Amino acid sequence: MAALRRLAEAAMKPLAVVSAPAGFGKSTLLRSFSARQSAVFIDLASGEATFRDATRVMCDALRVVAPGARLAFASAYARAADGPQRTGSLARWLARYLEDTDVTVVVDSVDCLGPETRAFADFVEALVRQRRRGPHIVIGARDDADLPVPRWFADDVIAMPIGADDLRWSVPQARAAARQCGAVLDERTLKNIVDAASGRAFDIVYALHTGATPPAGEDPGETLLRSLSPGEKAYVLETCLLHFLDDKVLEAAGLGLHPLLAAGSRLGDLIVHPCETGYRYDDSLRSCAEATLRKTSAEYRRVALRSVNALETIGRIREALELAVAAQLEDRMRRLLRTRGLELDDRGDVDVVDAALDQVEDGADEDAVVTLLRATRESRQGRTDTSEAWFRHAIVRAGSRSVSAEAACRLARDIVRRGRSDAVELLVPYAGDDTLAIEQRSAILSVLAEAYLIAHRPDEARRVLRQALMLADGLDLVARAHLFTRASYVELYAGEASQARDFAAIGAALAEQANLYVMAFGAYSVLYNIAYDEEGPSKSLVYLDRLGDCAIRSGNLDFHLYAIVATYELQVERGDVAAIERLERDLREFDVHYGASPTLEGLLPSRALTAAWKGAFSSAYGILAPSGNQQQYSDREALRWAEIALYAAGAGMTDAARDALSRFAEALQRDDLSSQHVVRARILARLAAALTGDPPAAPISPPPGRLGALARAVDVVIARRQGNASAQTVLEAFDGLHRNELSGLAKLLAALPLARA
Numbered sequence: 001m002a003a004l005r006r007l008a009e010a011a012m013k014p015l016a017v018v019s020a021p022a023g024f025g026k027s028t029l030l031r032s033f034s035a036r037q038s039a040v041f042i043d044l045a046s047g048e049a050t051f052r053d054a055t056r057v058m059c060d061a062l063r064v065v066a067p068g069a070r071l072a073f074a075s076a077y078a079r080a081a082d083g084p085q086r087t088g089s090l091a092r093w094l095a096r097y098l099e100d101t102d103v104t105v106v107v108d109s110v111d112c113l114g115p116e117t118r119a120f121a122d123f124v125e126a127l128v129r130q131r132r133r134g135p136h137i138v139i140g141a142r143d144d145a146d147l148p149v150p151r152w153f154a155d156d157v158i159a160m161p162i163g164a165d166d167l168r169w170s171v172p173q174a175r176a177a178a179r180q181c182g183a184v185l186d187e188r189t190l191k192n193i194v195d196a197a198s199g200r201a202f203d204i205v206y207a208l209h210t211g212a213t214p215p216a217g218e219d220p221g222e223t224l225l226r227s228l229s230p231g232e233k234a235y236v237l238e239t240c241l242l243h244f245l246d247d248k249v250l251e252a253a254g255l256g257l258h259p260l261l262a263a264g265s266r267l268g269d270l271i272v273h274p275c276e277t278g279y280r281y282d283d284s285l286r287s288c289a290e291a292t293l294r295k296t297s298a299e300y301r302r303v304a305l306r307s308v309n310a311l312e313t314i315g316r317i318r319e320a321l322e323l324a325v326a327a328q329l330e331d332r333m334r335r336l337l338r339t340r341g342l343e344l345d346d347r348g349d350v351d352v353v354d355a356a357l358d359q360v361e362d363g364a365d366e367d368a369v370v371t372l373l374r375a376t377r378e379s380r381q382g383r384t385d386t387s388e389a390w391f392r393h394a395i396v397r398a399g400s401r402s403v404s405a406e407a408a409c410r411l412a413r414d415i416v417r418r419g420r421s422d423a424v425e426l427l428v429p430y431a432g433d434d435t436l437a438i439e440q441r442s443a444i445l446s447v448l449a450e451a452y453l454i455a456h457r458p459d460e461a462r463r464v465l466r467q468a469l470m471l472a473d474g475l476d477l478v479a480r481a482h483l484f485t486r487a488s489y490v491e492l493y494a495g496e497a498s499q500a501r502d503f504a505a506i507g508a509a510l511a512e513q514a515n516l517y518v519m520a521f522g523a524y525s526v527l528y529n530i531a532y533d534e535e536g537p538s539k540s541l542v543y544l545d546r547l548g549d550c551a552i553r554s555g556n557l558d559f560h561l562y563a564i565v566a567t568y569e570l571q572v573e574r575g576d577v578a579a580i581e582r583l584e585r586d587l588r589e590f591d592v593h594y595g596a597s598p599t600l601e602g603l604l605p606s607r608a609l610t611a612a613w614k615g616a617f618s619s620a621y622g623i624l625a626p627s628g629n630q631q632q633y634s635d636r637e638a639l640r641w642a643e644i645a646l647y648a649a650g651a652g653m654t655d656a657a658r659d660a661l662s663r664f665a666e667a668l669q670r671d672d673l674s675s676q677h678v679v680r681a682r683i684l685a686r687l688a689a690a691l692t693g694d695p696p697a698a699p700i701s702p703p704p705g706r707l708g709a710l711a712r713a714v715d716v717v718i719a720r721r722q723g724n725a726s727a728q729t730v731l732e733a734f735d736g737l738h739r740n741e742l743s744g745l746a747k748l749l750a751a752l753p754l755a756r757a
Helices: 002-010 026-037 051-064 067-081 086-097 110-129 149-154 171-181 187-197 201-210 220-227 230-239 247-252 283-294 297-313 317-326 330-346 350-359 368-380 384-397 401-417 423-431 438-454 458-469 477-493 497-513 517-534 537-554 557-574 577-589 598-613 617-630 634-650 654-668 676-692 706-721 727-739 743-751
Strands: 015-019 040-043 104-108 136-141 272-275 278-281
Touching: 002 015, 002 026, 015 026, 015 110, 015 149, 026 040, 026 104, 026 136, 040 051, 051 067, 051 086, 051 104, 051 110, 067 086, 067 350, 067 517, 067 537, 086 110, 086 537, 104 110, 110 136, 171 187, 171 201, 187 201, 201 220, 220 283, 230 283, 230 297, 247 297, 278 283, 283 297, 297 317, 297 330, 317 330, 317 350, 330 350, 330 368, 350 368, 368 384, 368 401, 384 401, 401 423, 401 438, 423 438, 438 458, 438 477, 458 477, 477 497, 477 517, 497 517, 517 537, 517 557, 537 557, 557 577, 557 598, 557 743, 598 617, 598 634, 598 743, 617 634, 617 654, 634 654, 634 676, 654 676, 676 706, 706 727, 706 743, 727 743
Parallel strands: 015 136, 040 104, 104 136
Antiparallel strands: 272 278
């Protein structure tokens, strides 16, 4: 009880450490503490002994308080592993899931990670430093050699670690244990047992059960395994690959009642312990039993095969595939991938699917579902050419209509994301197939609607979308989230902003409810784009905040970077210097190679605008000029050339300004003159022409609001340069910019030579 109280006090710090050799009751203490504190308990001894698996197990254990972390783990880890700060970026990602959650996590057997123990220690330290309130993490290890305990103690992150001396049993503790197991011993005998064991808890309990003292310092698992009867040992070896036991899995394996659960078993409660899902072996015993089994490869393979089949029979599919991978049972891996692989992939267990794919050789006769899983992995990792080849191979080789439809739909999603219209031909053959499941039909129709839109067939897009929406009431939560989010895209780019907003709001709510944060990100991006055009920066920033949160929760660094860059752009437009400085810090801390991300092109206009605030128009021109020909859409190109022309004119580079205005006019001929970007481009181009000394275009009459305020300010500045406007009129126009959250553009106009004329 004293050790338990000490641990409860130590766990009030962000981190707590319990370090003691095997047999001193470290794991028993940690499990007791977890039960009393309703903490999340993890034993890394039962995993793969890698940093990746340790963090995966933690996310899985946190599924009750942070279900989305488990679903997004695979992509989050893959992206973090590609950066220079694997532990820090992964900690920042998980911390977002644990916001406003006061949770304690107990992690036993950290030293099992070997050379990666330090990486896990850095990860949990970064995790607890992310927030003021929790999570609290308790670490258990046989030694703390690879833990930075001195630094943690110096930084007041931990209290004094709990060690072997804190865990040594006294005679009163031995007496309580004797009563519990029914042993009747006098005080002298108890004292002799405690002294002989040097207070080591396992030795004392073992002596109370058996009357014998184990060899000093022997691993408890070896002691227990050696003490079993031949029948008991055979049963343990037959079942030691199952991390959790219950009647269902034993029955599926063709095994009877566990002999160590029988009344009168002298070692039963030392070896078999109850847990939430049934019961489990003592961790040390299970580890030693597995090591013993592995010494005979044929026996290990036989037991592994029996265990995999039993796990599959009762529906513990992930565990079955994990064991098949560990035992290199290729036939079982193939079967599980073929029959349950898509299910595992869809629910977020992509790490175990990927591990199986790594071991299963591909060939011309490979099952179409396995090929489809390979294609999905390639797509997830950004290898689009390879993924497309695998997807098309799966379509051709599919043994059923549903598999070929699934492959076609997944490929079409990729093609649509890349802006290609050939997804139409891919999906049309499946669009009217009533034999497909309703979820599959809905997905096909909604992706087809997006494809029609890309092919510039908006009427067909909306027709197909209506067919998909008619299926909504029969869909589950996940399918409805996908449907309404895709519907919002279709309506947005078909020009129906009001309908797009409604669908996006529904899609975002459903996606967050289902912990589909990539999907939620997409829905919020639609809401952000509509707000940017119609409601201004303040409302847009609300959606960007949600969008950024979903990006972090999804583990997608590209999405996260997009959110930061979009926020940066709005804050520059608002002229909020303090916010810009905070975002600059975020960008500096962002652990991706900036030059490799197209998203960072979005920073160029903002960088140019802030340079122009200081009158550095030549620098602003240099930042933006190379990007004039790199815009994907005509309206964006028109706006970019208008901005380039303005900065060139402000720098006195008349020829460059006129050339940019010519490029602006060419882009303008290719686009809808009513778009927001085109209206802004025309306003800025009018100002640039006035700066060059050429006759400016006639004033335009944009709708009221932000663009109206900008147009009014430009008209007044041009008039001021011609001597037709007073300083007071200029100030009033600038006040209009400030009221419409265009202070950044007001700073630009104030820095122009004509504004000082």
